[in-house]
Amino acid sequence: MDRNELKQRVDDIRSTVAARIAEYKQRVDDIGSAVAARIAEYVTLDQRAIKRRLGVVAGILLVAGVLAVVGSASIPVGGGESVTVESHQPEAILAEPPxxxxxxxxxxxxxxxxxxxDQKHQNPAISQSSPLVEGLVAADHDVTIHKSGSIExxxxxxxGLVVIAPKKTYSEExxxxxxxxxxxxxxxxxxxDPKRVGAKANTGMTQLASExxxxxxxxxxYNMxxxxxxxxxxxxxxxxxxxLTDGVDRLTVATGHPVIGGSGAYETESTTVLSTTEREDSYTVVAQRGTVVAVGDRSLxxxxxxxxxxxxxxxxNLIEFLVS
Structure with missing residues (x-):
């Protein structure tokens, strides 16, 4: 093969490669155009969906506004009479704090x-029970904080002895x-201290209570x-x-848990539910056995x-029990 033939062969290869490149480039452009068109289609659909949702929200707000106006105004019903929608009055909607x-x-x-x-067994800080402590001091009783040494x-x-939610166990002594x-x-x-599902058992309190x-x-x-x-x-x-119940109409117990044993002093309403069983019943939250009172909620x-x-x-009443 002479030089001219070789040159012609190279030129043919270059032309073929250039044609293939142009073909592939066109395909890429076509694919890009198709993708862009599909994206534009989805964007349009999303915009329509957003507009529809905004329309729904606007409708809800409009209805709410109408109800608010209806609730705060009297509606004429004929004959000069009017009706007030009590359920939409502000005092009926807003929860009143206790x-x-x-x-x-x-x-x-x-x-x-x-x-x-007791403050030796990783109990909550004494400040968290300040109403009890301040009540004891105000009544001129002495308060001793047990932080070290022998409790005996x-x-x-x-x-009297107060033990609140100990995390550490007690020695046999x-x-x-x-x-x-x-x-x-x-x-x-x-x-x-009420423990949630899966929480570590309060072994210190378990020891004392079972004793x-x-x-x-x-x-x-909880109660819905x-x-x-x-x-x-x-x-x-x-x-x-x-x-223990003298002068008390009812207590507010925050996420308390039931007390077992002894004589019940306070019970929840029958619609109360225990989280671990989902059983609706009345539950004892304060009980007494002899000279020991158990309270199922330290937040009290x-x-x-x-x-x-x-x-x-x-x-x-608890203070008087402790010093009687």
Missing amino acids: AENGTISVNSSIPRQTVVI EKLDTAD SLDSIREFAATGGNVLLAS QGLGFESGYL ETYNTNHQNVYASPVDNGS LTSEYAYNSDNNVFIG
């Missing part, structure tokens, strides 16, 4: 007593001391029909006319809930 008032009153004729509050020494000169204290007339208040024939069910209580602002803030009413003792419903009266 009243928070009252004081914590304690019988001043009770001689000065000493109450020990502190209980030797005490009249401490359990023996508390058991003996309760058996010889010392008054004990056990306030648990006294009491216990706390797992899960929390009757509640205080939030469905987890359920109402509990007195079961009897004992010293906090500043946040102390003045909801008759919780403040109940705290006063």
Whole structure:
């Protein structure tokens, strides 16, 4: 093959390659145009959908506006009479926060007593139970905080013991001391912290409660029909006319859990549900067995809930129980 033939062959190959490149480029352009057209189609559809949704929202807002006007105005119905739609009045729509008032009153004729509050077993900070502590001090009783050492020494000169939601377990020595204290007339208040499903069991409280024939069910209580602002803030009413219920119409219990054993002092309404079983029933949230009182919700003792419903009266009753 001479030089001219070789040159011709190379030119032919170049022409073929150029033609193929042009063909592929055209295909790419066609595909790009098709994709662009499809994207434009989807965008148009989305815009239409958005417009339709905006139209629906606008319609809803318009209806809501009309209802608001109807609810706040009287509608003429003929004969000069008018009808007011009470269900759309502002006072019927807006939730009214619970009243928070009252004081914590304690019988001043009770001689000065000493109450020990456990803080050694990873209990909540003492400030979280300030209404109880302040009530004790205001009634001229002594408060001893147990943070270290043997609890037996502190209980030797005490009249009452408060244990709130301990996270640490108790030694056998401490359990023996508390058991003996309760058996010889010392008054004990056990306030648990409701645990949610899957939460770690409160073993410290489980120990103490079981020693006294009491216990706390797992899960929390709620009521979708009757509640205080939030469905987890359920109402509990007195079961009897004992010293723990004196002057109390009802309590607000925040995500409390049921107390097992003893004599029930307060029960929730029958429409209350336990989260772990979803069973609707009345549940005991405060119970007493001998000189021990178990409360299924420590929030009753906090500043946040102390003045909801008759919780403040109940705290006063607890103080009198501890120092009696």
